[in-house]
Amino acid sequence: MKKKDLVALLLAFAVLIIIILLPNPDSLPIVGQRALAVLAFAVILWVTEAVTYPVSAVMIVSLLAVLIGISPTVEDPTIVYGTKQGLSMAVDGFSSSAVLLVGGALVLATAMELTGLHRRIALYIMSKVGTKPGALVLGTIIVSFVLALFVPSATARAGTLVPILLGIIAAFGLAKESKLAALLMITAVQSISIWNIGIKTAAAQNMVALGFMETAFGIDVTWGEWFLYAAPWAILMSILLYFVMVNLIKPDMSEFQEGASIKKQLQELGKISGKELRLIIIAGLLLLFWSTEGTLHPLDSTTITIIAVAVMLTPIIGIFSWKEVQAKVPWGTLIVFATGISLGTVLLATEGATWLSSNSFEALGVTAMPLVLMIAVLALFNILIHLGFASATSLASAFIPIVIALVGSMEPTSFNGPGLVLIMQFVISFGFLLPVSAPQNMLAYGTGTFTMKQLLKSGIPLTVVGYLLILLFSATYWKWVGLL
Structure with a gap:
């Protein structure tokens, strides 16, 4: 040690x-x-x-x-x-349905890895966008979005994208320290963070917050509702990311020779296998059922995911055996996740979170502020303390119970309390500034393709505009759709 x-x-x-x-x-x-x-x-x-x-x-x-x-x-x-x-x-958190949802989603990510489907999807999209720097940036953002629909781990998505991007850079005859390498790697990690917010099942920390909200308020936010609330913000941030990156880092050449490297990597994968085809069908149906939860059917996200896992494990029609799965699923992640929910639940049940809230935010007069100003103060505090946390899941475990206690002390209110909690959860996924701000940042930073200064230069405008968009959405869109 x-x-x-x-x-x-x-x-x-x-x-x-x-x-x-x-x-x-x-x-x-x-x-x-x-x-x-x-x-x-x-x-x-x-x-x-x-x-x-x-x-x-x-x-x-x-x-x-x-x-x-x-x-x-x-x-x-x-x-x-x-x-x-x-x-x-x-150990109360271990019985939370949110843990089952994360566990099931991790099994889905394992299926993607074992079949290589995530790599095929990424290469296919990159092969279609072209080989100009701007096109490659756009392709990286699109791949991040598509993978976020099916892979619930930001680290796993980075683990898919980073080798592909390194392969593209090497095929163009460029060094890892080249401007193109920095451009694509930073784009990848920033877009992963953006879509952690945009999609409910994209990140484990989202499930932590939802577990607390279910306990405290007795409500569940469906996949479709989350997408309605957060996706417009994520889309605007993705557009901003594109313009920030193409103007921040400009590779030496305006256009590259050809996209042969991407197409070659795609060809090396061969034809789609039977397992990949079955996984495409299962993942497509899963996404369909997630997005129509509470409207076209009565099944919740967790039940749908567990059913999908059962199908993937079923002989003949499935994807893999349990022996293959258990070696790949990061069980430690689930233990940390469940423990985080337990800690937050204990803080709420023992009135520790309530006391901490009343002696911090309430003492500062936050509860007497107008709604948007309150969100501004809480979000700014959230962003600042995130600088010390490498894990958004841990930050959610520590911060969300305090916000729930704060909302509880204000009842009755003129706004939707759970909506305020959800907005703070969106801000928890702000990992734009430093390599240590998110695991995917560390993974990509370890490749030596970009410097901390370059990440910070992209992260500052993303954080500032993202913060301002949170306030703008709080004053307008989120009120219109009933989140606040």
């Missing part, structure tokens, strides 16, 4: 102990104070990455189980929860 990681781990435990030993405020239940101590412990581990995310998840669950177990209940301080109930609360 590196020295800095050991120091960060010791710091996390020191902060945990200090918060537990602090005098208990009258307005905060003892169990709520201990939940906040675990939150502080988790945030330090997540920000410093002193241990891997799955390891931090196991530590968080253990601490929650013990600290809740020895605490008096919120309802009757004379009764202690007991570790059995404490553990039950600590």
Whole structure:
């Protein structure tokens, strides 16, 4: 273990102990104070990455189980929860339907990887757009959008795009440090972040927020509703991204010789296999059922996804065996995801989130502000704290329960409270500024194709305009469609 990681781990435990030993405020239940101590412990581990995310998840669950177990209940301080109930609360997130949705979507991503269909889709689109720099930028954005429909992991989408883009750059006889390489790589990671917001199933952090909202408000946002709310914003941001990138980085030559490299890579894949064809049908039907959820049929997104997984695992008509799947699915991601939901749920149940909200945002007078100004303040805070988080899932676990508590303290309101929470979730996916702002940024940055300065130059206008669009949509479009 590196020295800095050991120091960060010791710091996390020191902060945990200090918060537990602090005098208990009258307005905060003892169990709520201990939940906040675990939150502080988790945030330090997540920000410093002193241990891997799955390891931090196991530590968080253990601490929650013990600290809740020895605490008096919120309802009757004379009764202690007991570790059995404490553990039950600590793993409550594992029973969330959102975890099943993410798990099913990860299996779909695995199917794409095993069959190579995601690569075929990406190469096919790139082969059609042309080989001028502007066309390649447009093709990269389109590929990001299409893959976001079917691959629920930003890192997995980057893992698909990065090798293809490196292949294109090499085939043109250009170095990894060339302007074209920087242009396409930065376009790829920025468009991935944009469509994390535009599509409900594109990112795990979206499911974290929806899990909290389902618990707190008893509502679910369908795939189609999310798309109605967020896709127009993502489309405008994609257009902005195109113009930012073609003007920010200009390759030395105006046009490249030919698109032979892309077509050659596509030809090397051969004809579409039976498995790929079946996966196209399954994925197409899945997208159709997702987008018509709550209108043409009564099935929710999670049930639809699990049915799709069952079909993919069925012999003869399926895509793969369980043995093939279990080796590929990142189970650690699911554990982290479920633990994040558990932590947020505990913060809400123990009134820790409510106390933190009342002593931060409420104390600053946020609740008395006009709606758009309130969103402006919360979104700006959201963007700033994201600079310290490499995982949007972790940020959602820490921040969304506080926003939910803030909305709860304002009832009744003249606007739709859950809509405000959802908008803050959109902002959580702002990963435009630094390599450490998102896993896909780190993956691409590791190729050495672009510098931090180049990413920042593209990220600043995207962040500023994205922020202003959030405010504009809050004042207009999101009110018109009933989100606010």
